[in-house]
Amino acid sequence: MTGLEQSESKPVIALTGASGYIGNNLLKKLEKQANIIALSRNGDNYENTENVTWRSADLFSLKDAEKALEGADYAVYLVHSMMPSAKLTQAKFEDMDLILADNFAQAAKKNGVKQIIYLSGIIPPDADELSRHLKSRLEVEKVLGSYDVPVTTVRAGLIVGPKGSSFPIVKKLVKRLPMMLLPKWTRQKTHPIALQDVLHALKGSIGNKKLTGESIDVGGPEVMTYREMMIDTAEVMGKKRKLVNVPFMTVNLSRLWVSVTTGTPKEMVYPLIESLIHPMVANPEHMDKDLSYGKIPFKEAAQSALEHEEQEQKQKENQESLPSKLKPSGPVISDVRSVQRVLLPPGKDATWAATRYIQWLEESGKPFIRTSTDYQHNASIYLFGKKPLLELTYSHERSHERRALYYITGGAFTKPEEQPGRGRLEFRQIPHSQECLIAIHEYKPSLPWFVYSLTQAKIHLWVMYLFKRHLLKSISKDQHPRRIIDAVPKLSE
Structure with a gap:
């Protein structure tokens, strides 16, 4: 039994x-x-x-x-x-x-x-x-x-x-x-x-x-x-x-x-x-x-x-000619999911990775890219002008040291959402490890899909590749070199 x-x-x-x-x-x-x-x-x-x-x-x-x-x-x-x-x-x-x-x-x-x-x-x-x-x-x-x-x-x-x-x-x-x-x-x-x-x-x-x-x-x-x-x-x-x-x-x-x-x-x-x-x-x-x-x-x-x-x-x-018991499915959604795995320096967590990422974008993108963060940890990313490309609203309720969650709430690169709060960027530390997943979920770009897939989507992968290399360089020299080499991503990933 x-x-x-x-x-x-x-x-x-x-x-x-x-x-x-x-x-x-x-x-x-x-x-x-x-x-x-x-x-x-x-x-x-x-x-x-x-x-x-x-x-x-x-x-x-x-x-x-x-x-x-x-x-x-x-x-x-x-x-x-x-x-x-x-x-x-x-x-x-x-x-x-x-x-x-x-x-x-x-x-x-x-x-x-x-x-x-x-x-x-x-x-x-x-x-x-x-x-x-x-x-x-x-x-x-x-x-x-x-x-x-x-x-x-x-x-x-x-x-x-x-x-x-x-x-x-x-x-x-x-x-x-x-x-x-x-x-x-x-x-x-x-x-x-x-x-x-x-x-x-x-x-x-x-x-x-x-x-x-x-x-x-x-x-x-x-x-x-x-x-x-x-x-x-x-x-x-x-x-x-x-x-x-x-x-x-x-x-x-x-x-x-x-x-x-x-x-x-x-x-x-x-x-x-x-x-x-x-x-x-x-x-x-x-x-x-x-x-x-x-x-x-x-x-x-x-x-x-x-x-x-x-x-x-x-x-x-x-049954092809009979009425379906299922409700009609909704329209196809033009959304994006992108996930990359990075290795964090010893003692660092997802909250640190999120803060460091925003800072690193400006440091590595000068003089073209500028970022700002307010006292609530909300962040904006700018390219040249005063209008942000992306506005990220930090979720205090859903975040902690092992997870930093931002909702994608505005910016020139974001399509206004019918369901606000679904598009999001998160930094999530894998339990019992120094690995962190950086993920974009349900993001709806404002660019025409064909243009987005050939430009912004490719640039995002390149940025993630560079950030991953930046984190590897910051890992202390006493780390095993083989582990660091193995962690370097291929750009196609």
Whole structure:
């Protein structure tokens, strides 16, 4: 019996990504035993039911995250930001993931959430250097646990289901290529698990005191190579495919080939393919006897996924002529999100970084750039004339030593907002580190979009690059030189 089943009354569970692939299926499993706060960026488009309350939440906003988790006993975290989150996104997915996790963990702490359940990836024990994707998953896990809310992490490899990321890529490769050239990574061992077995592990972790603060690996009954999965998938689909092993295809070439062949965005494909250099096999020492051992074989899971996908396609075709239950979506917003990670000098925090940035802009931009700061810490940035390019209003209520928040409230480069206070600049220190994220959220430029993307957006990246180098130069000489060299960014970042 799981912790959820032992509960005397219906708990309230906040479920992120409730409209997505895993979240929506988990919602269906939980709604009879719990009251669900279903969170989505477009939650207002969905109708509430007896046990499900939909809430719109942009987790890039701490304020939104706090409102989203009001009244929750438990919270399931299924967020991953591999895709762009604004019309223009200038950020690595790893940095966006950290902001999302940090906001969620702080909001969980403020609302008295008893436990966070986080779906992550299997972490290979002997890897010298993890891929960006797996390193990010570990970073998120640490940040989620940085605010004294117990975290239970469920680590899974390739999840076999009708949507998601990895299995649909395997399916598309098999479907579209009569002959497949298989690079070395396709012989790497992995531990596929059926969607239903993952849902069982997630559900069983909620309220499970035995797993408080623990991480568990989950996997299906078979350990396979990607080559073997392709062979089995082809058999399930009734297709004959010729597979040829090739020694010359690198990971970088493979990720481009997979993206082009399957039509999957590179933002999703690249991190996933990079992770395939690691064996993704569940470690028996990290497995729970009741939740970790999936029972559905790969072929059965693949067959079920393909049948489910076919049924969904037929339902979609039949319902195209019927009125939609969803409310009409709003207009496309021309907004910007830009996130850069910098290394702070020892003993310095986010508040110092914000103050230093404003000062540095004038010092490095003389005689063209001028800045001013008043006694309330509000700042203005000028170019030549008396009219500011940007006006930044400091939020005393939302700021502290580890976070400095400014709302973008005016200036020649800012479009007047229908919802004042959404555009913002923040300096956020990553918990237990000297790294700081400098982020612009929901900024709406006044320049025509084409002009902005070719000028102001590029200049911002250049300014961030120079500021990052400035901070590195100010780090004391006793810092390890290798760390400083590694921290110097490429301009394209």
